[in-house]
Amino acid sequence: MTQRRPGTAGSLGRDNRSLLLRSLYFSAPASRHALEAATGLSAASVGKVVRELVGEGVVIEAGSLGSDGGRPRKLLRIAPGCGHVVGVDVGETRIRIGLFDLSMTELADADRPLDPRRHDPEAVASRILSGLSAVLTKTAVPTDAVLGIGISVPGAVRQTPGKTVGSQRFCWDPISLTELLRAGTDLPLHFDSQANTVGRAELWFDSGRETPSAVVVLLGTDVEVTIISGGSTVHSGPAGAGESGHTVLVAGGRSCRCGSKGCLDAYVGAEGILDRFREAGGVIAGDTDQETALAAIVDDDQGTGVLAETLGYLGASIGGLINLLNPTRVILGGWAGSLLGARDLDAIRDAARRHSLKYSFATTSIDLCSFGPEAAVRGAATLPLEHFLND
């Protein structure tokens, strides 16, 4: 693995190799001919690179296509077992760990509870490490067969060169989690915000592979947004972006925990919804958690009008994003977003339509996230996978 300068002939070869690997990954079983068309490379080059990859065990032949008068073309695919990836989702109340093969079928998962009041990096790191060894022993996958670990962290991620990371929400010191994990594993670590990983899951697996640009709105305890443009490239500011929750929606409105007033978060964040519901005279039975309380409101808002209002606010903010970014798709996710969207997606669409320009809205689709809570885990696991495809 000689690290060559970019721009040299050698790096060109690596680029083409990675281009081919990528094409092969996304077009499932493909013939060499199909790869020529997909990559734009010549038959000779495709043949050479494929031979190399087969030699390394990365690519295998998978049957052949019936012919009509000539030699049949053999189909190729990436060997699913030639490597594995791990995805980790650090949530508010639990940590989920998943082990996948290269075709992203889940081989094992683990679940570790997390006290919502204690998010210190030590607790998180120890649970991640315990879950990691659990899934590895359960499947008897050796550590060196794992290409890397992708970790989804709530809130914006601050990346400083040298792979340090901090979660804005948990008030972590930028370096701590990486260091703590390093004590237990040498595998490559990749971090990203939860919104980004959910977005990745959606775009890699659910029909969205061809989507040039998308916005993922993650509605949970608070609101996060991730913007994707240009294929799989994730647009993100230098200091971690996507904190859409504190955009002003009602100037001079409700106070928000961020200290400002009228933030989107204070209206459509789960806490904001529940607060507004109580203030409007709604009654929440017992001391249930946020999730069941919100589900109850979605089911019957007791005539407070809070539900319709919430859908309107959410739609308006989505409409604003459509005007600003004109994405091909808007994907609504997060536990609260799924809850609201499952039942009332049309109301949200309608509000978005009312608050966006006609042409922009017409070129955008608003859909519900097609994965459940495991979306972030899958999306996180694509982080090392992408590194693998980029060689």
Added chain:
Amino acid sequence: MTQRRPGTAGSLGRDNRSLLLRSLYFSAPASRHALEAATGLSAASVGKVVRELVGEGVVIEAGSLGSDGGRPRKLLRIAPGCGHVVGVDVGETRIRIGLFDLSMTELADADRPLDPRRHDPEAVASRILSGLSAVLTKTAVPTDAVLGIGISVPGAVRQTPGKTVGSQRFCWDPISLTELLRAGTDLPLHFDSQANTVGRAELWFDSGRETPSAVVVLLGTDVEVTIISGGSTVHSGPAGAGESGHTVLVAGGRSCRCGSKGCLDAYVGAEGILDRFREAGGVIAGDTDQETALAAIVDDDQGTGVLAETLGYLGASIGGLINLLNPTRVILGGWAGSLLGARDLDAIRDAARRHSLKYSFATTSIDLCSFGPEAAVRGAATLPLEHFLND
């Protein structure tokens, strides 16, 4: 000009050539050594490419650097006269045309009035063509020495493959302007929205060359935003984006001409400001135009509080953009933006600070656009220039 496939060795050469040209352009006079460092290429390759470029007359030597004991390094620069670019800004009341050499010094300009009530493509096209021939004859620059024409159009630009264009604001048919111009010139045409061109001007010339990401907020008769991320790449949705003016700022608030309610535009767009001023009891003398009326309000808002309110709204929306995108810089431009910002930029900054997360705000700077009305012309002219640098 053999059009080669990408990924081949030939395209590698062209890539490196363009990389070098770009580096040379942005680091003014540079020695071969400096270019080695900037491009990452070897001395041999830099020498070869430079020799080619000098042979073509694109690059010239410009003095040499004093040495301390060795052969002095010669400085290189792009020959300013080896090509020219034209920038056109189609405004509400006038069309500006500028002719520049490759170092972007303006050689000539032209100005054509436009009836604000008549924006039909025919009128615009004829004025552009007349201005074009005016600047060319004035400077005796032959047409084939012009690399291309960049045109800045108000509102979002809809680009469909095949170089057709339409301005959302003027309700143009997507193809008309291109066709009409084709009748008068064969030069390559490049279109972009005014917000994008102003952003380009700012990032290419005013210290921002190294800025990885920026947001340009253009406040005029309405509000537009452009988002830049990753060097000079302009992020833009498929159907033209940046219509930030119709983001909801005050849910359920003032009616906006777009049919919605509470839009940013209805509060901080020039028309919105004047309306609110009148409603608050302010008096506008005579039948002055928007620009002088707004200037008067900025000077003295007659105790209505509309000015402070406007600054607060503007700042809040900027704060929202900071949270969402975390750009390195925010640049406020447009005639109304310049007017407000020249006097009260600190009030805007303050409001943005109050409405954004601490860390995000701390990593962003908010500045006034450093060019005047000619910003869009200069920025538009960089469109063909960029094509030139990309070979």
Added chain:
DNA sequence: ACAGCTTAATTCGCGCCTTGATTTAACTCG
């Protein structure tokens, strides 16, 4: 003033890459 030193810039041979053409392999059809 001149040899010696230092640094720029060029030249040359090498390895790497891709490519189009040619050859071999594999299968169908009459």
Added chain:
DNA sequence: CGAGTTAAATCAAGGCGCGAATTAAGCTGT
């Protein structure tokens, strides 16, 4: 079972960038 057809592998050629060596051009100290 051989002709025809298409897939895949092989081969020689051309391009490119790189490192090492070479030449060019100016300082410096005696």
